[in-house]
Amino acid sequence: MSRYRVSMDIGGTFTDVVAYDEETGRYRATKSSTTPHDLTEGVFAALTALVPDPSDISFMVHGTTQGLNAFLERRGVKVLLLATAGAGDTYHIARGPRTRLYDLHYRKPEPLLPPRDVVEVGGRFDATGAELVPLDEEAVRAAAKRYAAEGFGAIAVAYLFSYANPAHELRTRQILEEELGGDVTVSLSHQAAKEWREYERTSSAVVEAYTGPVIRRYLARLEESLAERGLRVPLHVMQSSGGILRAASARRSPLQTLLSGPVGGAVGGVALAEALGRPNMICVDMGGTSFDVSLVVDGKPDISPEASLEGLPMLMSVVNIHTIGAGGGSVGWEEAGGLRVGPRSAGAAPGPACYGRGGVEPTVTDANLVLGRIDADWFAGGELDLDVQAAERAVAGLGERLGLGAVAMAEGVCDVANAKMAQAIRTITVSRGIEPREFTLVAFGGAGPMHAVFLARELGIAEVVVPRFPGAFSAWGMLQTEIRKDFVEPYFHVDEDLDRADAARRLAALAEEGLRALADEGVPESGRRVEHAVDVRYVAQEYTLTVPVHGADEPAREDFVEVVAKRFAQLHEARYGHANPGAPIEFVTLRTTAFGDLGRAEAERLAAGAGEFPHRVAPVVFGGEPRDTVVVRRDDLAHGHAFDGPAIVVESTATTVVPPGFTVSIDAIGSLVVRDEEKA
Structure with a gap:
C-alpha cells in the first residue's frame, strides 16, 4: 500500500529529499550531492535512501532550478521570434529607464536573441480585438522554412493585442505544426502572459521558448525514470507562484516552473507561520551557492504578478524572492587589498577545500570549520568527512595576502558574508517600508542556521526560528502546498x-x-x-x-x-x-x-523532554577568542529543553550556531527558537 508523501528539491550543491510516512506521521530527510552531468542520479541516490521502492509513494512533488540555470547560464535553445509587421523591434527597444542611474557603465539587459532572429508577419488587430489586417499565412510558412534550415530550437509568437484576440497566434501555431510537425516548441504570448504591455508579454514568450525545451526534456526523462522504477502516481512540479501542478501541465507551461526551486522555502514559511502563530516572518535560505530571502506577511506569501531576471521581465505570478551569490560554497578572495566573498561559488565540484575533492580556494564553509563552528566528524550526518587541515591551509593562504592569521581571516570571511546577506534582507524589507525588527527570522538551507543569529543581531531582530530538517526545509515546504x-x-x-x-x-x-x-x-x-x-x-x-x-x-x-x-x-x-x-x-x-487541496503532511509533534540531554563542550571561536561551547545533536533534544549560548546544534542537514548572549528552546514541533537575551 502506498504510504509516503515525498518531495525533492535540487539545489546547486545538494539534492534534498523529504518523506512523510502517512501511517506513522513521521518525517525523514536526507540529501545527496547534486550531479550536474545527470540530475536524476542525485535524485535517485537520495530517494532510495528513504523510499527504496517508488511504488510505496502516494504523492510526489519536485522543485528544480533546471530552467533557471539554463537561463542564467545562457544555455537555452536558439529562438526564432515572430512579431507583428511594423513592430518587430519591440523586443529589442524594450523599456527606457536606467535601473542604475549613476552607473556610468550601465547597459540595457542583453536579450535572449539577436535582431536578425526576429521575423515580421503581416496581420493586425486593434486594441479591442477587431481584425484590421488578415494574417499573412505565407510569411508564417516562410518562417517555418527558415526555422528548419537554420537550426532553431523553438519559436516564440508575439503579435500585437493578442491578449484581446488570440486568433492569429493560434492559427500561426497550426501552420507551424503543419510545416514542422507536432513536436516543434511554439510559445504563444497570449498563453505565456495574457496581459497588456507588448514588450513584457513578448519577453515572457521568448523566455518560455528559450528555456521550455530544457525543462520539457528534463521532466520527461525524470517521469520516465520514476515510472521505470515503479512510481504509480503523477509527478507534481513546484511553480514560481508557490503552487504545484502535474508534470504534464508543467511541460505545457514551462515558464510557470522557472523559479520552482527557491519557492519551496517560502511556502514552508507560510505553513510554519500558521503552526507557530507568528504571521510575519523573514525566510532566509542559504545553500551552497546562493542566499534567498522571502517574506510571509499576515500569514501569506509575498506574491507579485510579474518578475524580472537579469533585467528581462516576465508576466506571471511569482513569490517575491531576493537572491544574492552568498552560500556555504562562496569563495573568499582578495581585490585591491580588500576582502571579497562571492558571488563565485565552489559548487558541488570541487566544492570547499575541506571536502577533499580538489578544491583549494577558501569558502564560507572552510571559514566556519576553522572557527570550530562545524563538527568535522559529523558533517551531513557523518556521510562526508571534512579535512580540517585543508580548510586551514586555504584560509591561511588568503590571510597571508591580507596580513591576517587564519582565525582572524576566517572571522573576516564570515563577517563579510553576513554583511552581504543582511543587506539583502534590508533590500526586501526596509526599502519597501517594512521594519525587520517586527518580524521573526526563519533560517533554513544547509548553511542558513549557521549564520542566522548573526544576521538577526545585525538587523535588531529578537527571535530566530530554525525548523526541523532545515537543510531540507524547501523540500518540506513543497509537501505543504496545493x-x-x-x-x-x-x-x-x-x-x-x-x-x-x-x-x-x-x-x-x-x-x-x-x-x-x-x-x-x-x-x-x-x-x-x-x-x-x-x-x-x-x-x-x-x-x-x-x-x-x-x-x-x-x-x-x-x-x-x-x-x-x-x-x-x-x-x-x-x-x-x-x-x-x-x-x-x-x-x-x-x-x-x-x-x-490534495492533502498535506501535518507537522510532527515531539514528546516532552525533561532534565539533562547528552552534549559535550568544545572550544569555538567567537569574537576572536575560543569559548567553551555546548555541542549537542538535535536528535537528542526534545520539546521543553532549553540552554544558553554559545552553542552548536548539529544534525544531518545543517548546523545551527548560537553565539553568546542568546538562549535556545525547543518548541512542540521541534523548532529551535533562539532569542536575544537583551530583547527577551
Missing part, C-alpha cells in the same frame, strides 16, 4: 464607466475555467476553491496594485467601486507611504486563482 492555476483577463475601465454586472460575469467565467482546470489536475470537487482580485491604479498612473475581491459576485454590489477604492488606497499607503483617497481609479486586469 495545486494552483492562475487566470487573467485584461479589463480596462475607469471607475465611473465600470459595468459592474459585466465585471461579475467575467469573474464568474474565470472561476468556472479555474474549477475545470482543477478537475483536470485530479483535484476532488471538495478540495477546489477560487480567489479573485483586480489590478487597480490611479488614472494616469502606469503601474498597478493587486486588490483582493471577495467573491465573483462582489462587483455586482452597488458600493463595489467605493469599497475597492478604499482597499486600493490602503494598499497604496502601505506600499508607497501615501495615498490619494477620492481620486479617480482605473481597473486594468481581472485575476482569478484556482486552488486545489
